[in-house]
Amino acid sequence: MGDSPAVSVVMTAYNVAPYIGAAIQSALAQTFRDFELLVLDDGSTDGTLRIAEQFQDRRVRVLRSPHRGAAMQLRHGIEQTSGPYVALLDADDLWSPNKLEQHVRFLDAQPRADLTFSWSRIIDEDGRDTGLTSRLWDGPISFSELLADNVIGNGSALVFRREALVAAGGIDASLAACYDLDAWLRIGALRPGNLWAIPEFLTFYRRRHGQLTGDVPVIERSFEQLMQKARWFAPRAVALVEGRARSNMQRFCAYGWYQAGSYGRAFGTMTRSLRRAPRVFFADRRNWEMTAAALSGLLLPAGLHRRITGAALRARRA
Numbered sequence: 001m002g003d004s005p006a007v008s009v010v011m012t013a014y015n016v017a018p019y020i021g022a023a024i025q026s027a028l029a030q031t032f033r034d035f036e037l038l039v040l041d042d043g044s045t046d047g048t049l050r051i052a053e054q055f056q057d058r059r060v061r062v063l064r065s066p067h068r069g070a071a072m073q074l075r076h077g078i079e080q081t082s083g084p085y086v087a088l089l090d091a092d093d094l095w096s097p098n099k100l101e102q103h104v105r106f107l108d109a110q111p112r113a114d115l116t117f118s119w120s121r122i123i124d125e126d127g128r129d130t131g132l133t134s135r136l137w138d139g140p141i142s143f144s145e146l147l148a149d150n151v152i153g154n155g156s157a158l159v160f161r162r163e164a165l166v167a168a169g170g171i172d173a174s175l176a177a178c179y180d181l182d183a184w185l186r187i188g189a190l191r192p193g194n195l196w197a198i199p200e201f202l203t204f205y206r207r208r209h210g211q212l213t214g215d216v217p218v219i220e221r222s223f224e225q226l227m228q229k230a231r232w233f234a235p236r237a238v239a240l241v242e243g244r245a246r247s248n249m250q251r252f253c254a255y256g257w258y259q260a261g262s263y264g265r266a267f268g269t270m271t272r273s274l275r276r277a278p279r280v281f282f283a284d285r286r287n288w289e290m291t292a293a294a295l296s297g298l299l300l301p302a303g304l305h306r307r308i309t310g311a312a313l314r315a316r317r318a
Contacts, residue, residue, distance in 0.1 A: 005059075007035040007100055007159070008081030012073040013052065013091035014042040019206065020091040021051050022127070027089055028057055032100040035059060035087070040077045043067030048091070071179040075171035078162070086162045088180075093156040094123070094204040102198055103159035114164035114194040115187050117157040118202035125208040134205070137197040143188040143234060146181075146195060148241035149248050155180045157203040164190060172229075177215070177222035182229065189234050209259075216256040216265075223249050247276035251290050258290070263297035270294055 009027055013020055020039075027037050037057075041049045041064040052062045063080070065073070078086060085107060087100060103116050120134040134153035141151065152158065165171075168186035172179055188195045227245070231238045238245075250273035257266040270291045274281045281287045289312075296305050 004082045004084075005034050005036045006083055006104060007032070007085045007087055008078075008083035008162070009035055009037045009087045009089055009100075010074065010077040010081065011037065011039045011089045011091050012042060012070050012077060013039060013044060013048050014067065014070070014073075015044045015046045015048060016091040017044070017047040017051055019208075020048055021054075023089060023091050023093060024052065024055055024060065026094040026097075028055070028059070029097050030095065030100045031098050032104055035100060036061065036081075036083065038063065038077050038080055039091075040065070040073045042070065042073045069173070069176070071171060071173040071175055074179070075173045078165065078171060081162060084162055085159055086165065087159040088155040090154070090156045090206075092206045092208065093154065094127070094206070095156070096200075096202040096204075099202040100159065102200060102202060106196065106198055107159065107161065110196065112191075112194060113196045114190065115158065115160035115184060116196050116198055117152045117159075118198045118200055120153055120157050120203040120205045121201050123204050123206050125206065127204075127206070130207070133201070134203075136199065138199045139197060140193050141188075141195045141197060142192065142237075143185060143195075144237045144241045146188055147185055147230060147238065148244045150181055150252075151197070152181075152184060154203070154205040156205060158184070160187065164194070175222045175225055177219045178226045179222070182226045185226075185230060186233070189237075216253045216260075216269075219249075219253055219256065243277040244280045247273045247281055247287075250276060251287055254290055254294060258294055258297065261297070263294050266294035267291065267298055 037060045039052045039060065039062045041052060041062065043066045049064055085104060089095060106116055107113055119136055122130045122132040124130050135151040137151040164187050165183060168183065168190055171183050175182055250269050254266045254269035257269055273287065293309060296308055
């Protein structure tokens, strides 16, 4: 490997001791070998740092700082990179062994592509397949399409050109949430046709208790900041899809309330999603499923609700 690797992998970590070892191992198991891995410990108190420092591989560099939040750590980590391509891997997620190989091959062959993302399978806290996936997008996606429906779904799915993020202004650390979507949208606003899906399951996104995605009020405030920014730099594109974007974000927030066991709030959030974009709402199966799940939790005994949702997930896996 030369002085500058082809890919810089950035991993931010905060109190993820049960998961970070497997995440690092999935990076080191890549068939594409020309990369560096920067692990940024955000002041963890649970042994995360100790586990990360046990990996004796010259490609791994561990940096520690006081706790300052994921957005600030991500921005700092990307500033430390040296590769022309940057990949993100959350410290509780996993990669397929050929993840980097596939992305690098695509970016090398498509010089107008600035950002690529793979499909994701969603795993539970124990690493088991839930039967759920990211939306299976294929080919390019426009700024408006991504704003309307964040089909990328998670940062671990991404590999992008470092220079594109720099040109777009980098990570906005003033956002407590949605800072990743904000950055990808600004990259998409640089020029048409520069965001591309790689239609393969190369990422395994872990859903677990304690994730930022469970903090619904923070997400709602940050998304409002994101929309205000987007209206400033891409007003026409935002106007085309704002209702749909807000409706889909409400569904995402409803899922956060649902996971927290606040079924009434989940159902109320889904009614707001309906009001934002009624025609789109009724055409999207995800809205029906989320509304039904919230109603089930609200109206049925807990045991029956668990059996019904369990059966629904098993049917998805079949």
